[in-house]
Amino acid sequence: MNKIICGDALTVLRTLPDKCCRCCVTSPPYFNLRDYGVSGQIGLEPTMQEYIARLVEVFAEVKRILNDDGTLWVNIADSYAGSMKGSAGYPQHAKGTKEAGRKGLLGQKSITKCKYDLPAKNLIGIPWRLAFALQDSGWILRQDIIWSKSNCMPESVRDRCTKSHEYIFLFAKRQRYYFNSEAIKEPIADSTIDRLAQDLEHQSGSQRAHGGVKTMKAVGGSRGAFGGKQSRHRGNQELTAYRNKRSVWNMPTSSCGKNHYATFPDELAVNCILAGTAEGDVVLDPFVGSGTTCRVANRYGRQYIGIDLNPAYCKAAEAEIPINLF
Numbered sequence: 001m002n003k004i005i006c007g008d009a010l011t012v013l014r015t016l017p018d019k020c021c022r023c024c025v026t027s028p029p030y031f032n033l034r035d036y037g038v039s040g041q042i043g044l045e046p047t048m049q050e051y052i053a054r055l056v057e058v059f060a061e062v063k064r065i066l067n068d069d070g071t072l073w074v075n076i077a078d079s080y081a082g083s084m085k086g087s088a089g090y091p092q093h094a095k096g097t098k099e100a101g102r103k104g105l106l107g108q109k110s111i112t113k114c115k116y117d118l119p120a121k122n123l124i125g126i127p128w129r130l131a132f133a134l135q136d137s138g139w140i141l142r143q144d145i146i147w148s149k150s151n152c153m154p155e156s157v158r159d160r161c162t163k164s165h166e167y168i169f170l171f172a173k174r175q176r177y178y179f180n181s182e183a184i185k186e187p188i189a190d191s192t193i194d195r196l197a198q199d200l201e202h203q204s205g206s207q208r209a210h211g212g213v214k215t216m217k218a219v220g221g222s223r224g225a226f227g228g229k230q231s232r233h234r235g236n237q238e239l240t241a242y243r244n245k246r247s248v249w250n251m252p253t254s255s256c257g258k259n260h261y262a263t264f265p266d267e268l269a270v271n272c273i274l275a276g277t278a279e280g281d282v283v284l285d286p287f288v289g290s291g292t293t294c295r296v297a298n299r300y301g302r303q304y305i306g307i308d309l310n311p312a313y314c315k316a317a318e319a320e321i322p323i324n325l326f
Helices: 009-013 048-065 126-136 190-197 266-276 292-299 311-320
Strands: 003-006 021-026 066-076 140-148 165-172 248-250 282-285 303-308
Touching: 003 311, 009 048, 009 303, 021 266, 048 066, 048 126, 066 126, 066 266, 126 140, 126 165, 248 266, 266 292, 282 292, 292 303, 292 311, 303 311
Parallel strands: 003 303, 021 066, 021 282, 140 248, 282 303
Antiparallel strands: 066 165, 140 165
């Protein structure tokens, strides 16, 4: 099953059989932020509505080929409506400007802010527009996750904060779906460790519950949200408690490298794949780009199907995946 297919996402997906994948982890091309130099690419539509409509069509095919208990994880960023002033409106004149330096694998310049049906400087709201469109098409929007970038790109803006996050949306095909919360648990907070380490009789406790009228204390050996006993420090015994994964994921961006100008980090794909699949399941990425999803799936004993319109990206992604030993 392991393969990377070069071609249009919608066209290739239509050739795949029903219910052949357990999970889809992907990051579609962002709206009007980059020209990948390939005819028919998604992301350069003249309007935001056409861009959203194309993605809804693609993800309708993804839904068909997912198992009934399958999940879809979509990483998506936002775009701004611009004034079309200066080199932003004339990319052929952008040589030597900051915009001219933002190039992808094929040497294509970035698409700078463009004006559509919103006044200039508007944040378009692409992530939530897509999320609601997919919800309207029948997907169950289960959660929004914040990818907080610890090494975000600096911005020269002075009338808003520097953007340091993107969204990851978790969608389910059915109300009951596969989700392995144990596989992505995280260590409990340091403050909780300190509180649990106290003697029960001398704990300061917390007054956040019940409007501050009742002090709540940690109870040694109590069961967590998923039935596992919390362990706490006793003498020289080290505390090893874990908690359910939170919805804000703090992780740095990946190095762009030579293969692709923008990649999400391996850790992001690991969280999605471990939560959404069991070993041996098939993971899909219809916009494979640098191949992160497929590479991580292979590493953790999952099968994969990757699709990309750009032949150079497909070739580079294949080169990044070691021989499958599973």
